[in-house]
Amino acid sequence: MSKRILITGGKGLIGRKLTDVLLSRGYQVNHLSREPGTNAEVNTFVWDVHKGQIDEHCINGVDTVVHLAGANVSEGRWTDERKKEIIESRTKSIGLIYKLLKSKPQHTIKTVISASGTGFYGDRADTLLTENSAPGTDFLANVCLQWEHAVEVGESLGLRLVKFRMGVVLDAKGGALPILAKPVRFGFGAPVGNGRQWMPWIHIDDVIAMYLYAIENEDLAGNYNMVAPYPVTNQQLTVAIAKELHRPLWLPKVPAFALHLALGEKSNMVLGSQKASAQKIDEAGFKFKYPTLIWALKKLFGPS
Template identity: 50%
Template sequence: MSRKVLITGGTGLIGSRLAEMLIDAGYDVALLSRQSTTGRYRSFRWDPSHGTVDEAAIPYADYVINLAGASVSEGKWTAERKRDIMDSRLGGTELLFRELAKGKHHVQSFLSASAIGIYGDSGDRLVDEETAPAPAEDFLADVSYQWELAGLKVQDLGVRTVVMRLGIVLSPEGGALPQLARPVKLGAGVVLGSGKQYMSWIHLDDVCRLFMQAMEESHWQGIYNAVAPSPVTNQEFTETLAAVMHRPLVLPKVPAFGLKLMMGEMSEIVLYSQRVSAEKVLRQGFKFEYSQLRPALESFYREEE
């Protein structure tokens, strides 16, 4: 049986680990990339900003996993950066829809990323997939909402479609964790803002296993939160990280206004409170390898005494 997976954003944090795990599980993997990649994966070229894609890409695939999008945590959110964050997600997803609509393919399922940013700043209220998105004035919520709409259109083509709302993906290789761990490592770790804001996190390997299970099992359909079942406050997160790294915590908190001065609008990523339910993926039969924060962090920093 042919088992070919096409990944967009395959050189990013999630995509590169997912590609490795798929290969280990016996799949053939190809990347849809703006640059020709060399190495262990076949690659097809595309350029979402110009609407061009190798015509052989979609016909290659049994499964398409769409992760492409400019990072929200690199660089200040200038008007240009925000446009890039939005366009890189919508352009790629709409291009995939256009190619799938041609119908000359055997794609069984389409999986697309989104983010829990869609819920906005929800305080200590537990939110789930039924919770209404935050208003469009909230940039991250608007990006996530538009991205989901573009991805869910693929359902109309008769292709099983799954959208994963990603929490804070934990990996020492990229994303938020290295930025949070750096000051802790230097003995200058601090709680951010009030420290009471919730962080809904997930271990990188669990994200990849979640995508793989949703890809393989036909009862997965629609929208799911990709978060571990134990969200923590920023204070708990920082204290656990310091304990795992055997470093002291500096007590004064970094006030919200200080973060806004340093990071501008991007400070929303660390100041917003998002307590997100994992109940739906648990009901689907997914078993987390890392359901608690401390073992998840220890898997990365256990060696660092």
């Protein structure tokens, strides 16, 4: 079993929860961060991706790298400068690690497990998307494509690579769910667009469990959709949230043109449709704790 894990993006929603679970299971955890860490149980090493600087000691004794680092795609307007930052925060960061590995041929790293997103597929209406489906052509698809290509450089270094195309992560305290639930709580919830766009989702506990599964199962390699096995549409998700919160839905759907006016190209994040299949990871032996949306929401909105 791996004993020391290096995490990029360790201070994010997923990174924090994954760190806690790994520590509870006896792993040693290193973080790469722009600032010194405050968790005494974690060894934090400083890097500056923009300047190409990295503490070479971050890989000492490390078996597996979990690459979560990347600028938040939902923050800020998608100017040309912001788009460049979103892409390079993902590609240059893993490139900096690979450069370090090349300079340290005696390193002990065997595996890189990277995030990606179901945005890889673009807007695909009702098509069932497997890991062999072609990439989309919009900005988010390009981000995921370049991210995965940057990670794939690790093949030339003899590394085992796992790339998770992550759907909408449902967590009660962060990510998309509190944003989706807020207008519903106040009685102003409504589906967006035509409501028929598929929203690949996954409970945060299954996200962490899947990363752990990849760390501990050396036979796992390649691309996997990180989504629950029963996808839902935007309307189905909105209705399910309202039902769980015991709130009415009385407003008409938010028209797509209004979102385009308000958000521009960024509206693709909520109007795009990806009906992503979980069959591959299921056949690889992963067991979902929350396979259905109702079960997931009851856990997330129920008593803690």
